[in-house]
Structure formats: structure tokens, C-alpha cells
Amino acid sequence: MTDMHQDSGLQGADAGAADAIDAGTAEAFLSHDQTLRHAPGPYFGAYGGRWMPESLIAALDELQDTFEKAKADPEFTAQVAELNKNYAGRPSLLTEAQRFAEHCGGVRVFLKREDLNHTGSHKINNVLGQALIAKRMGKTRVIAETGAGQHGVASATAAALLGLECVVYMGAEDTRRQALNVARMQLLGATVIPVTNGSQTLKDAINDALRDWVANVETTHYLLGTAAGAHPFPSMVRYFHEVIGDEAREQILEQTGKLPDAVCACVGGGSNAIGMFHGFLDDRDVALYGFEAGGEGVETGRHAATITLGRPGVLHGARSYLMQDEDGQTMESHSISAGLDYPGVGPEHAYLADIGRAKYEPITDAEAMEAFKILSRTEGIIPAIETAHALAGAMKVGQRLAADLAPGEQASDKIIVVNLSGRGDKDVATAAGYFDLLPDDSAEQEIAQEGEQL
Amino acid sequence: MTTHSTDRQSPGAGAAGSKAAAAIEKARAEGRAALIGYLPAGFPDVQTTIDAGIAMAENGVDLIEIGIPYSDPVMDGHVIQEATVEALANGFTVPRIFDVVEGITRATDAAVLVMTYWNPVMRMGVRTFSERLAAAGGAGLITPDLIPDEAAEWLEVSEELGLDRVFLVAPSTSPQRMQATVDASRGFVYAVSVMGVTGARTSVGAAAQAVVDAAHRAGAERVCVGLGVSSSAQVREIGAYADGVIVGTALVAALRDGGVEAVAELTRELSTGTAKVPAGGAA
Numbered sequence: 001m002t003d004m005h006q007d008s009g010l011q012g013a014d015a016g017a018a019d020a021i022d023a024g025t026a027e028a029f030l031s032h033d034q035t036l037r038h039a040p041g042p043y044f045g046a047y048g049g050r051w052m053p054e055s056l057i058a059a060l061d062e063l064q065d066t067f068e069k070a071k072a073d074p075e076f077t078a079q080v081a082e083l084n085k086n087y088a089g090r091p092s093l094l095t096e097a098q099r100f101a102e103h104c105g106g107v108r109v110f111l112k113r114e115d116l117n118h119t120g121s122h123k124i125n126n127v128l129g130q131a132l133i134a135k136r137m138g139k140t141r142v143i144a145e146t147g148a149g150q151h152g153v154a155s156a157t158a159a160a161l162l163g164l165e166c167v168v169y170m171g172a173e174d175t176r177r178q179a180l181n182v183a184r185m186q187l188l189g190a191t192v193i194p195v196t197n198g199s200q201t202l203k204d205a206i207n208d209a210l211r212d213w214v215a216n217v218e219t220t221h222y223l224l225g226t227a228a229g230a231h232p233f234p235s236m237v238r239y240f241h242e243v244i245g246d247e248a249r250e251q252i253l254e255q256t257g258k259l260p261d262a263v264c265a266c267v268g269g270g271s272n273a274i275g276m277f278h279g280f281l282d283d284r285d286v287a288l289y290g291f292e293a294g295g296e297g298v299e300t301g302r303h304a305a306t307i308t309l310g311r312p313g314v315l316h317g318a319r320s321y322l323m324q325d326e327d328g329q330t331m332e333s334h335s336i337s338a339g340l341d342y343p344g345v346g347p348e349h350a351y352l353a354d355i356g357r358a359k360y361e362p363i364t365d366a367e368a369m370e371a372f373k374i375l376s377r378t379e380g381i382i383p384a385i386e387t388a389h390a391l392a393g394a395m396k397v398g399q400r401l402a403a404d405l406a407p408g409e410q411a412s413d414k415i416i417v418v419n420l421s422g423r424g425d426k427d428v429a430t431a432a433g434y435f436d437l438l439p440d441d442s443a444e445q446e447i448a449q450e451g452e453q454l
Numbered sequence: 455m456t457t458h459s460t461d462r463q464s465p466g467a468g469a470a471g472s473k474a475a476a477a478i479e480k481a482r483a484e485g486r487a488a489l490i491g492y493l494p495a496g497f498p499d500v501q502t503t504i505d506a507g508i509a510m511a512e513n514g515v516d517l518i519e520i521g522i523p524y525s526d527p528v529m530d531g532h533v534i535q536e537a538t539v540e541a542l543a544n545g546f547t548v549p550r551i552f553d554v555v556e557g558i559t560r561a562t563d564a565a566v567l568v569m570t571y572w573n574p575v576m577r578m579g580v581r582t583f584s585e586r587l588a589a590a591g592g593a594g595l596i597t598p599d600l601i602p603d604e605a606a607e608w609l610e611v612s613e614e615l616g617l618d619r620v621f622l623v624a625p626s627t628s629p630q631r632m633q634a635t636v637d638a639s640r641g642f643v644y645a646v647s648v649m650g651v652t653g654a655r656t657s658v659g660a661a662a663q664a665v666v667d668a669a670h671r672a673g674a675e676r677v678c679v680g681l682g683v684s685s686s687a688q689v690r691e692i693g694a695y696a697d698g699v700i701v702g703t704a705l706v707a708a709l710r711d712g713g714v715e716a717v718a719e720l721t722r723e724l725s726t727g728t729a730k731v732p733a734g735g736a737a
Contacts, residue, residue, distance in 0.1 A: 049603075050604060051604055052599060053529050053598055053599055054601055054621070054622045054623060054624050054626075054627055054631070054635065054646070055622070055626055055646055055649055057626070057627070057631060058624075058626040058627065058628060058631075059626070061628075197532070197535055198526070198539065199525075204526075207526050207527075207528050211528060211529075211531075211650075211651045214529070214649060214650055214651060217626065217649060218649075314572055314576060314599075315526060315573065316528075322573070324577060327548040327574055327578075328524075328573040328575070328576065328578070329574070330525040330573075
């Protein structure tokens with residue numbers, strides 16, 4: 001390993017040490033022609049690592065070894081490229097959103113259309129890559145966790161395509177609220193196991209998937225859905241999503257002749273954001289913004305703004321920012337968006353936040369739903385509620401850019417690229433309930449009250 | 455990645471001052487495998503944990519392992535997780551672990567180890583936690599989700615305070631990692647009997663002996679087997695090749711169903727299996 005971030009000497013240090021990291025580090029990297037791109041892990045500054053039971057370390061070693069060899073194998077990269085093109089539908093479009101831009105201070109706004117991928121979100125990039133890795137390891141079974149069902153559906157899709165057995169762990173409460181997504185996974189041949197342990201949410205689904213993995217590691221690959229977890233998951237999941245940022249950078253240069261002023265993405269675990277950011281990490285003049293779920297408002301305690309308000313800790317194998325109480329117990333997160341409703345965040349985001357290369361801000365449920373409505377009505381695109389957080393953030397960033405123009409500059413000289421990470425079909429019932437569009441006696445009304453995301 | 459120094463005390467290098475080692479060696483001198491009993495703190499309340507710990511010590515347990523209830527116990531099965539969820543619901547907070555340790559060590563001679571996932575320790579601060587544990591009379595920590603690679607601060611602080619460091623090894627552990635983990639451990643090495651989580655099993659299988667043998671070959675003087683052990687027959691079988699046998703889920707279930715008296719009774723029953731059977735007599 002030659003990772004420049006690896007030997008930080010900070011692993012195992014207490015929370016205070018991370019806070020003390022020099023905020024000028026990113027500047028130093030860039031001014032010395034060093035790159036932030038392709039960080040291999042296991043450490044991203046003081047974050048990442050392998051806070052995992054010994055029983056799983058051999059499997060993580062095998063995964064890392066297989067992944068490293070696959071990356072260097074032209075046959076593998078060609079396989080990924082072929083599936084991306086002819087199965088997932090890549091490259092995804094970059095669409096200028098002229099009417100939406102009027103709500104963003106008049107700057108130019110471009111949407112990276114991950115919503116147009118097969119299965120409707122960026123998730124397909126990662127599941128295809130990891131399912132191929134599972135096959136290379138000779139595993140016959142994949143397991144996955146899911147909250148609302150997006151990653152579960154994507155995993156079931158990849159497993160069906162590649163002939164793997166698929167088991168999806170999902171909080172028991174979510175399986176009731178997301179009955180249609182459970183059916184979708186079952187139609188694709190997957191088995192969905194309701195998780196009744198702990199708080200019965202996404203984090204408990206991950207716990208049960210890990211328990212399954214410990215017991216079945218010989219035959220099974222854990223197809224983790226976000227850029228979190230133990231090494232090599234954060235860097236591997238990012239690798240499969242780097243295509244988002246790589247395409248977007250090329251497309252924005254082609255369409256405007258220059259790099260954007262800002263790039264915006266939503267952050268739960270952080271996979272779509274890290275894939276998008278990666279393309280621009282070394283472009284020092286491109287500001288990177290990650291928007292976390294502010295829920296009912298960060299002052300209410302009912303949110304999922306991990307970087308904004310969390311403290312460093314370890315969960316699910318990585319050291320990162322974490323929503324935890326004073327005893328180190330994981331706290332329950334809250335968001336109208338199930339995909340952002342996770343009390344942790346990927347370790348590379350924690351690092352980028354500490355060194356100041358990316359900024360992370362909370363967006364409330366209400367702000368996200370307003371952006372959801374505006375994009376739908378101005379561009380004819382219904383976004384996922386997760387994505388609506390990035391759109392609400394882009395509105396703020398655009399207005400700030402427009403308010404802060406240099407003499408002679410116009411708002412239309414400024415450019416924002418937003419990762420439109422997923423489509424909102426699954427969220428129609430939630431949105432209809434939120435905007436009170438359903439008759440009181442409809443079946444959908446009942447579903448919406450339970451927070452169903454179809 | 456592991457940065458332990460060569461002069462650090464390991465199970466292979468003797469362990470003067472190690473409370474866990476002393477307890478296991480005392481059993482060995484009596485011709486027995488050590489019996490190690492686990493209970494989660496605060497289930498159903500702190501006083502009951504102390505009473506049950508004392509009952510275990512008075513009925514044949516050599517070493518007591520007290521778990522800190524944690525929100526995300528990935529190495530535990532349903533019985534232990536349900537108990538820890540109840541402990542947390544009943545108001546257990548992490549600093550109370552020191553009351554439990556002190557309550558048991560004040561009343562008995564048993565060595566008391568704390569079993570904890572790492573985040574609660576990290577949150578309090580590794581040094582603060584360790585100092586409070588030592589002050590309460592605790593022997594050290596068993597750390598199911600901390601591998602030596604990530605344990606730089608704990609290695610340093612435990613060495614300074616003379617606390618035991620019990621890391622886990624598993625059937626999947628490579629020879630290289632076995633050596634590194636044995637070298638980093640102090641007190642004993644915890645051999646995970648099967649690939650899985652905690653919970654009673656009818657058989658722990660042949661994998662357990664292979665793990666113990668590998669740890670011994672790597673120089674570990676004390677290797678104890680946990681996961682899946684629930685009867686005196688299993689204790690007898692494992693005690694024939696291991697230096698200690700760890701029982702958790704069965705004791706938790708006994709406490710849940712029959713209170714402290716049931717824990718005492720099961721401990722007595724389990725302890726009938728610890729006598730080392732002469733070679734050839736194991737069955």
C-alpha cells in the first residue's frame with residue numbers, strides 16, 4: 001500500500017484528535033500537485049479502517065485482493081463497461097435545467113441524470129460491479145441490506161442477471177411499509193428477510209447481514225450498498241460510482257467549455273456523492289457540496305445530519321462521523337427520505353469534510369419537498385426524495401453564487417452540476433400524502449400515512 | 455500494520471500480573487480447564503448482574519465476563535441481543551459497568567473481564583475507560599470488533615495499566631494473523647469455535663480444536679473457546695484440548711428464565727465438566 005493517507009498515525013485516537021486536523025490539508029495536497037483522487041484506503045485521514053470481528057477479516061482480505069486484481073484486468077474493466085453501456089444504459093445524460101435554474105439565483109444548472117439508469121438510480125453502478133466481483137471469487141450467493149428497497153431491488157436485479165442467489169435484509173417495519181418493493185425483489189427471484197432485532201431499521205438490517213456473512217462467508221459475498229463499512233468497501237463502492245463524476249466532467253466541458261463552479265449531491269451513506277465528487281476532487285476551483293438529511297430540523301434532534309452534528313466513532317466496520325449518544329450508542333436517525341435515513345456516513349466524506357475539500361450542510365424535509373415540487377413542475381422530472389435534498393441545496397448554492405458576483409460577472413456565468421441520483425416513482429405515494437393530493441378514503445392515502453415509498 | 459513491540463507481554467511470553475492468566479493457571483494447577491461465564495450488565499438491572507456474577511464465582515466459575523449492552527452487537531445472537539436491548543431499555547448506562555465490576559470483585563476472588571464493542575470505549579476515551587476499569591478492579595477487556603491492527607491506543611494504555619487484552623481468533627484466521635493476534639494478546643486468546651454469532655449449539659464441531667491448536671502453535675499459553683457452549687458435556691469435550699471454556703448464551707437464558715438461582719445451578723452443572731480427563735479418556 002502506498003496510500004499517502006494511510007499512515008496517519010491517528011487510527012485509534014479519540015474523537016478530539018480528528019477535530020484537530022489542519023483544515024489547510026486539502027490546499028496543501030493540491031498546491032503540491034498531489035491528488036485526492038483514487039484514495040485506496042484503508043484509511044482516509046483518521047477515518048476508515050477495519051473495525052470488524054476477526055472472523056470476517058479473511059473475507060475482507062479476499063475481497064480486497066480480488067478487487068485489486070480485477071481493476072488491473074482489462075477483461076474485467078471491459079465487462080463492467082459493457083454492462084454499464086448495454087444493460088444500465090450509460091452514459092447517463094447531462095441535462096441543462098433552464099426553468100429550474102430560475103429558482104437557483106439564475107445560475108446555469110445541469111442535472112446528471114442517474115435517474116435514467118436501469119432500476120432508476122445510481123445504485124446499479126455498484127451492484128453490477130460487486131456482483132461481477134462475487135462471481136470472480138467463486139461465490140454463489142449475495143446478501144444485501146436495504147432501507148426503502150432501492151439497493152435491495154438493484155441487488156436482486158444484478159443477482160438475477162448474473163445467476164446468483166440473493167437474500168435481502170430489511171427492517172420488519174420497512175417490509176410492511178414497502179410491500180411493493182418487497183414484491184419487486186421477490187419478482188426478481190430474491191428472498192427478503194424481515195429484521196426484527198434492535199430498532200428494526202436500516203442499521204439493524206446491516207447488523208443482520210453481517211451476522212449472515214459471518215456464518216456463510218465461504219459461499220457468500222456481502223453486497224454492501226453504500227461507500228461505508230470496512231475496507232475495501234468504501235474505496236471499492238466509490239470505484240464503481242466514479243463513472244458518474246468522470247462522465248459529468250467530460251459532459252460539462254463539452255456543453256459549456258468549462259468546469260462548474262459547484263457540484264451538489266445528497267449524502268446518506270454517501271455513494272452517489274463520492275462517485276460524483278471524485279471526478280472533480282483535484283479541480284480546486286470546483287466547490288463540492290454534500291447535502292445531508294436535516295429531517296424535521298437539526299435543532300429538533302430528529303434528523304440524519306451525520307457530518308453536521310455527529311462525532312467520530314466506529315460503526316459497521318469504519319471509523320467515521322456517527323450519530324451517537326454520550327455512551328457511544330448509535331442514535332436513531334430521521335428523514336422523510338428512507339435512502340438518507342442512516343446514522344453513519346462513508347469515511348471518505350468524513351475526511352473530505354475535515355480537510356475542507358467538500359462542505360456538508362443539512363436540508364430539512366420541508367426544504368427537500370419544496371425542491372421536489374419545483375423540479376417536477378419546471379423540468380418535468382420527478383426526482384427521488386433523496387435527490388430532492390441535493391436540489392434544495394443547489395437552490396441555496398445558486399442563490400449564494402448570484403449574490404456574490406464579481407464586478408462585470410453575471411449569474412448566468414456561474415454553473416452548478418447536480419447529481420440527480422434517482423427518479424421519484426417510488427416516492428409518489430409519500431409525496432402525494434405530503435402535498436395532500438389524495439382523497440381521504442383512498443387506499444393510497446392509507447399507504448402514504450405510513451410513509452410508503454413505492 | 456500491527457505495531458506491537460516485541461517485548462510486550464503475550465500469552466506466549468508468560469503474563470506476570472495478568473489477572474486472567476492467574477485465574478486460568480490456578481485452574482490448570484487443579485487439573486481443570488478454566489470455566490468462564492458471561493452475562494450482560496444491567497440485565498435486568500445492575501444489582502442482579504452483581505448478584506449473578508457472585509453466584510457464578512461461588513459455584514465454580516474461574517473468570518467472569520461482563521458485557522456492555524450496545525446498540526449494534528453484530529457478533530451476538532438473539533438471546534444476548536434481546537437481553538442487552540432490555541438492559542438499555544431499563545436505563546443501563548456505560549459508566550455503570552464499573553459498578554458491576556467493583557461489586558463482583560469486592561465480594562469474590564474471581565477475575566472480571568469486560569466484553570465490549572469498541573465504540574462505547576472510544577466515546578468515553580480509551581484512557582479514561584481503562585483507568586476507571588482498573589480502579590474498579592477489572593482484569594481487562596474482551597473486544598469482539600477490535601482487531602490488533604486498529605488497537606494502537608488500547609495496546610499502549612493496557613500495557614501501562616496492566617490490563618488484559620483478549621482478542622479473538624477464528625477458524626478463518628490466517629497463520630499470519632494468528633501469530634500477530636497471539637502476540638498482541640495478554641491474559642488469554644479467545645478462540646471462536648464456529649463461523650457465526652453467539653448462541654447455544656448442539657455441537658461446536660472440529661473447527662474449534664483446529665483453532666486452539668493453531669493458537670498454541672503460535673505460542674499462546676492460554677486459549678479459551680467460546681460460542682455455542684451450553685452443557686457440561688461440551689465443556690468436557692472442549693476442556694480436553696483448550697485451557698478454558700466460555701459459556702454465554704446458556705447462562706443468559708438461565709438468568710432470564712430462572713433468575714440468579716438458575717445461574718448458580720447451571721454454573722454448578724457446567725463446572726462438573728471442567729476436570730481434565732486423562733489422555734485417551736475423553737469421550
